[in-house]
Amino acid sequence: MDIVAKGKDVNRLTNPGPDDKLRAMFEGTKFEDYDAPLFFAWQINAACNLGCLHCCEDAGHSMPDEMTKAQALDLCRQIVDMDIPYVAISGGEPLLCPHIFDVCKIIRDNNISLKIETNGEFIDEEIADKFAELKMRSVQVSIDGASPEAHESLRLQGDWKKAIAACKLLLERGVTTEIVFVPTKFNIHEVGDLVDLAYSLGVYGVYTGKTMRIGRAATNWDIICPSDEEYEKFFNVVQEKATQYEGKMKVYYYPYDVIEELKYRLESPSASLLVLPNGKVKLIGPLPFLCGDLKKKTLREVWEDYKVAWRRPEVIEFTNRVVADPNLLAESNNWRQVSSS
Amino acid sequence: MNFTEHTKIRKEKFGTVVFDTLTEKIFITDEIGSEILELVKRRMDVPEIVSTLADSYDGDPEAMKKDIAEFAEQLKSNKIIADSAQE
Numbered sequence: 001m002d003i004v005a006k007g008k009d010v011n012r013l014t015n016p017g018p019d020d021k022l023r024a025m026f027e028g029t030k031f032e033d034y035d036a037p038l039f040f041a042w043q044i045n046a047a048c049n050l051g052c053l054h055c056c057e058d059a060g061h062s063m064p065d066e067m068t069k070a071q072a073l074d075l076c077r078q079i080v081d082m083d084i085p086y087v088a089i090s091g092g093e094p095l096l097c098p099h100i101f102d103v104c105k106i107i108r109d110n111n112i113s114l115k116i117e118t119n120g121e122f123i124d125e126e127i128a129d130k131f132a133e134l135k136m137r138s139v140q141v142s143i144d145g146a147s148p149e150a151h152e153s154l155r156l157q158g159d160w161k162k163a164i165a166a167c168k169l170l171l172e173r174g175v176t177t178e179i180v181f182v183p184t185k186f187n188i189h190e191v192g193d194l195v196d197l198a199y200s201l202g203v204y205g206v207y208t209g210k211t212m213r214i215g216r217a218a219t220n221w222d223i224i225c226p227s228d229e230e231y232e233k234f235f236n237v238v239q240e241k242a243t244q245y246e247g248k249m250k251v252y253y254y255p256y257d258v259i260e261e262l263k264y265r266l267e268s269p270s271a272s273l274l275v276l277p278n279g280k281v282k283l284i285g286p287l288p289f290l291c292g293d294l295k296k297k298t299l300r301e302v303w304e305d306y307k308v309a310w311r312r313p314e315v316i317e318f319t320n321r322v323v324a325d326p327n328l329l330a331e332s333n334n335w336r337q338v339s340s341s
Numbered sequence: 342m343n344f345t346e347h348t349k350i351r352k353e354k355f356g357t358v359v360f361d362t363l364t365e366k367i368f369i370t371d372e373i374g375s376e377i378l379e380l381v382k383r384r385m386d387v388p389e390i391v392s393t394l395a396d397s398y399d400g401d402p403e404a405m406k407k408d409i410a411e412f413a414e415q416l417k418s419n420k421i422i423a424d425s426a427q428e
Contacts, residue, residue: 033354034353035353038351038358038367083351085349085362086360112349113347113362113363250364
């Protein structure tokens with residue numbers, strides 16, 4: 001007897017990738033068949049203390065129409081009601097959201113897996129204690145170099161030492177801690193040393209992949225985008241490190257770029273939702289399309305709208321145009337609602 | 342036996358989704374797999390599961406025991422379940 005039903009083998013949910021083998025494995029299981037999302041990515045706020053050149057959101061200031069605390073907590077209850085198993089909260093910088101721990105508490109009280117994606121700069125002993133108490137799935141800290149120089153040249157106003165200290169505080173308390181590294185011309189050469197540093201700290205895993213040409217990263221593309229040669233060396237180093245630390249620390253790299261991801265997603269959208277700070281729901285980060293507003297509709301209604309939106313001609317047509325002309329990725333934050341009929 | 346800390350189970354019309362949220366891997370089981378998972382949720386061990394399913398299905402109890410034990414081993418090796426003392 002096999003653990004997996006025929007034709008339904010292992011997959012990686014949040015980044016299944018355009019791999020032919022994975023496509024075959026998932027054949028017959030379409031996102032439309034799911035009663036609810038399996039994964040909920042929630043950008044809870046837009047405020048951020050940093051001005052990263054490669055930010056995929058152009059975060060900085062709060063949006064004027066962000067969800068209130070009451071709306072956010074109501075959304076949490078809907079997440080619970082729909083039995084969504086896994087939530088990842090990012091921002092902006094989520095620790096600048098005044099009700100972040102109220103949100104975390106509802107999610108964790110209902111045994112939903114929770115990941116927080118943070119720059120780590122606000123994690124002191126008290127915050128680390130709170131994360132430990134919540135028994136998080138993980139806290140993911142952005143560290144873009146093995147040295148302060150590389151990290152801080154990219155993450156403007158950033159403090160590498162604070163991010164490292166945050167990892168240590170979390171790890172001392174037994175919090176599963178991950179590091180995410182975004183390669184750019186400023187820091188791509190440090191990836192090997194960063195993976196070694198992560199291992200010496202004792203983190204659970206390091207995640208990386210090609211920089212996405214969206215948000216502020218699209219604006220700064222000419223100065224941050226590594227060359228093909230730099231990427232080739234980068235992936236060789238990451239592959240070596242993944243082998244070196246196999247069984248000791250997870251080194252995960254996503255080898256495809258955003259265009260390949262879009263081609264795959266057009267065919268196989270994921271069973272996940274991406275929610276913006278104002279409650280609007282995007283189809284996927286690199287596309288400008290919105291499929292609903294959680295201030296006006298229930299989560300269950302928006303999930304059904306999401307399924308329909310991916311099949312709308314305007315979405316298919318625009319996605320194909322982006323695939324042909326990646327410059328159109330710069331429009332990813334010029335949000336527009338997918339028509340309902 | 343019980344599910345490991347980061348494993349989430351959800352029934353869908355096409356089967357049961359087993360989601361290891363730590364590794365971000367999912368499995369989808371068939372109907373019998375779904376029943377076994379329901380019994381794991383009730384913290385039954387392999388002999389208890391065999392005994393419970395033997396009441397519902399015809400067939401050789403020894404073969405059933407072997408199949409369920411294999412299934413449980415696969416779940417354990419994928420860190421979906423653990424013996425209660427190892428949780």
